[in-house]
Amino acid sequence: MSYARVLCVGLVGVAGHLVEVEADLSPGLPAVVLTGLPDTALHEARDRVRAAMVNSGQVWPNRRITVNLLPAMLPKHGSAFDLAIACALLAGAGELPLAPMEGVVVLGELGLDGAVRPVRGVLPMVAAAADAGITRVIVPVGNAREAAVVPGVTVGAVDSLHRLVAFIKGQGPLLDRPPVRDTPPPSGPDLADIAGQDLGRHGLEVAAAGGHHLAMIGPPGAGKTMLAERLPSILPPLDDASALEVTALQSIAGVLAADAELVRRPPFQAPHHSASLAALVGGGSGLAMPGAISLAHRGVLFLDEAPEFAYLTLQALRQPLESGRVILARSRGTTEYPAQVQMVIAANPCPCANPAGDQHCQCSAIARRRYLGKLSGPLMDRIDIQIRLQPLGVAQLMTSETPAEPSAEVAARVRRARDAAAARWAAHGWRLNAEVPGPQLRRPPWRLPPKDTKALRAGLERGSLSARGFDRILRLAWSIADLDGRDRPSGSDVDEAAQLRMGEAIDRQAGR
Ligand SMILES: Nc1ncnc2c1ncn2[C@@H]1O[C@H](COP(=O)(O)OP(=O)(O)O)[C@@H](O)[C@H]1O
Ligand SMILES: [Mg+2]
Ligand SMILES: [Zn+2]
Numbered sequence: 308m309s310y311a312r313v314l315c316v317g318l319v320g321v322a323g324h325l326v327e328v329e330a331d332l333s334p335g336l337p338a339v340v341l342t343g344l345p346d347t348a349l350h351e352a353r354d355r356v357r358a359a360m361v362n363s364g365q366v367w368p369n370r371r372i373t374v375n376l377l378p379a380m381l382p383k384h385g386s387a388f389d390l391a392i393a394c395a396l397l398a399g400a401g402e403l404p405l406a407p408m409e410g411v412v413v414l415g416e417l418g419l420d421g422a423v424r425p426v427r428g429v430l431p432m433v434a435a436a437a438d439a440g441i442t443r444v445i446v447p448v449g450n451a452r453e454a455a456v457v458p459g460v461t462v463g464a465v466d467s468l469h470r471l472v473a474f475i476k477g478q479g480p481l482l483d484r485p486p487v488r489d490t491p492p493p494s495g496p497d498l499a500d501i502a503g504q505d506l507g508r509h510g511l512e513v514a515a516a517g518g519h520h521l522a523m524i525g526p527p528g529a530g531k532t533m534l535a536e537r538l539p540s541i542l543p544p545l546d547d548a549s550a551l552e553v554t555a556l557q558s559i560a561g562v563l564a565a566d567a568e569l570v571r572r573p574p575f576q577a578p579h580h581s582a583s584l585a586a587l588v589g590g591g592s593g594l595a596m597p598g599a600i601s602l603a604h605r606g607v608l609f610l611d612e613a614p615e616f617a618y619l620t621l622q623a624l625r626q627p628l629e630s631g632r633v634i635l636a637r638s639r640g641t642t643e644y645p646a647q648v649q650m651v652i653a654a655n656p657c658p659c660a661n662p663a664g665d666q667h668c669q670c671s672a673i674a675r676r677r678y679l680g681k682l683s684g685p686l687m688d689r690i691d692i693q694i695r696l697q698p699l700g701v702a703q704l705m706t707s708e709t710p711a712e713p714s715a716e717v718a719a720r721v722r723r724a725r726d727a728a729a730a731r732w733a734a735h736g737w738r739l740n741a742e743v744p745g746p747q748l749r750r751p752p753w754r755l756p757p758k759d760t761k762a763l764r765a766g767l768e769r770g771s772l773s774a775r776g777f778d779r780i781l782r783l784a785w786s787i788a789d790l791d792g793r794d795r796p797s798g799s800d801v802d803e804a805a806q807l808r809m810g811e812a813i814d815r816q817a818g819r
Contacts, residue, residue: 309332309370311396311397313327314441315390316433316435316436318385320644321552321559321644325412325439326391327377328388330374330398331372332396337370343375343383348383348385355389356417358417358420359418359422360421362421365397365472372396376388386417387414387429387432389415389416389417394471412432412441412445413444422466427560429453430454430554431559433460437459442459443460443463445471445481447466448466451482452568453554453563465482495575496540497714498541498712498713498714503699506806507523507534510692511537513692515538515542518725518741519690520652520741521535521691522652522693522694524654524679525653526656526697527660530696531653534696539574541718543573543718544571545570545571545605550570550571552645553604554570557570557574560597578598580610580616582599584619584620588600588601589601595642597633600646609651613654613682624686628650632645632647656679658674693807693809725739741782743782745774745775745781748781748782748785759796762805780805780808783807784801788800
């Protein structure tokens with residue numbers, strides 16, 4: 308036998324594709340020709356595989372070796388092909404029987420010493436293999452837990468090339484994957500920690516129920532960051548498909564813990580305002596990595612101190628927020644990552660950030676306008692809920708007679724509200740009130756009786772309310788009704804919704 312073929316998987320964005328690693332060994336001048344990989348990766352892979360084989364006690368075949376990765380057109384990145392290349396070489400040289408590797412996908416990077424190292428993206432790779440009908444995979448032991456998340460696949464784990472060779476020869480076992488953790492993963496912060504702050508809590512709950520983006524404006528210490536961090540605690544846990552997507556993105560970004568299981572809690576990402584564009588939307592040299600907005604997919608993207616972000620950075624969020632995905636252009640083609648996020652932004656009302664509040668502010672009217680004005684165009688246009696928060700007084704903080712409602716109780720209301728909205732809009736293909744286009748809510752059968760929207764229409768005529776603002780209030784009114792378990796918003800739901808729209812005032816402050 309001088310030819311062998313071993314299966315592997317290549318990733319493009321979050322999509323995996325089966326890759327065949329072929330090895331052909333022929334008599335002739337000893338040489339190694341590797342094809343189907345980008346140049347730099349090719350040389351590195353050859354050197355790693357050679358060293359790993361020799362240091363695992365294998366003989367490097369002194370023949371003319373051709374290794375080819377198919378399909379050639381598929382862009383291939385990273386080092387996950389090493390182990391499959393080594394297997395194909397050894398089988399081609401007649402050192403390994405081929406039969407045990409038939410239909411098995413092999414993933415892993417080789418160290419020079421022959422150790423098998425974990426690689427990024429194993430979860431989506433194994434999921435792609437399963438989609439292609441593969442039922443057995445061999446992965447680095449550090450990735451075994453995430454690989455085992457994929458249903459219908461038997462996972463074998465290895466820590467060294469030596470162990471894999473022994474296994475294929477029938478001389479030793481693979482490793483067991485690490486035992487399943489019996490303690491549940493730690494849950495995040497809880498709303499029970501927040502005293503008072505009724506408007507903030509209400510805004511957060513309505514945002515969760517309708518999937519609305521949320522902006523909180525208030526002086527330092529008002530509790531904006533605290534509130535934002537607790538949004539995931541009242542969102543429904545991720546369903547199977549979403550959990551797989553979110554876990555896969557974390558796997559690709561290399562932030563999934565080795566003992567990780569399927570991520571069920573909606574993610575929360577709070578990039579610092581000094582974060583680079585690549586850190587925020589994705590990119591980097593070589594393999595384009597998902598950024599914070601993709602790591603927040605199906606969860607929360609929190610922009611704290613939002614006006615401190617560079618204007619171009621805020622602009623760059625616009626398109627992903629619109630389309631729910633990020634497209635990263637590279638010389639070797641484009642990479643696409645999902646990015647459906649619920650955005651929360653927090654801002655001080657002005658650059659002086661005086662903790663004592665607006666009345667002590669020293670900033671000029673122009674400075675104040677310019678500060679929030681930075682947000683107005685690109686982001687505020689998309690944000691349904693815009694509230695102003697004031698810090699609690701010491702007295703309120705210290706003397707809370709009734710304990711604050713915990714997240715679990717709020718989450719139960721949010722879940723019922725979301726179910727009601729999903730059932731109502733199912734025929735239109737929307738799940739959340741935030742997705743419903745404005746005109747839809749102004750037309751029968753969803754139009755509200757004139758008496759309930761009288762104040763809004765008066766605002767429209769006076770010019771104190773924009774048409775967009777009008778639609779946003781309607782959307783919020785539906786979320787409020789859903790939370791209260793009513794099948795249509797009442798006039799008081801509309802009034803309540805208008806309370807969550809201080810944004811008209813913010814837009815005016817911003818001089819729009
Ligand atoms: N409503 C509240 N209940 C309990 N603690 C609060 C509340 N508001 C503020 N705090 C306290 O003040 C600190 C600052 O809150 P933070 O969320 O960082 O405010 P902001 O982001 O608006 O500046 C918190 O760490 C917390 O200790
Ligand atoms: Mg803060
Ligand atoms: Zn100020």
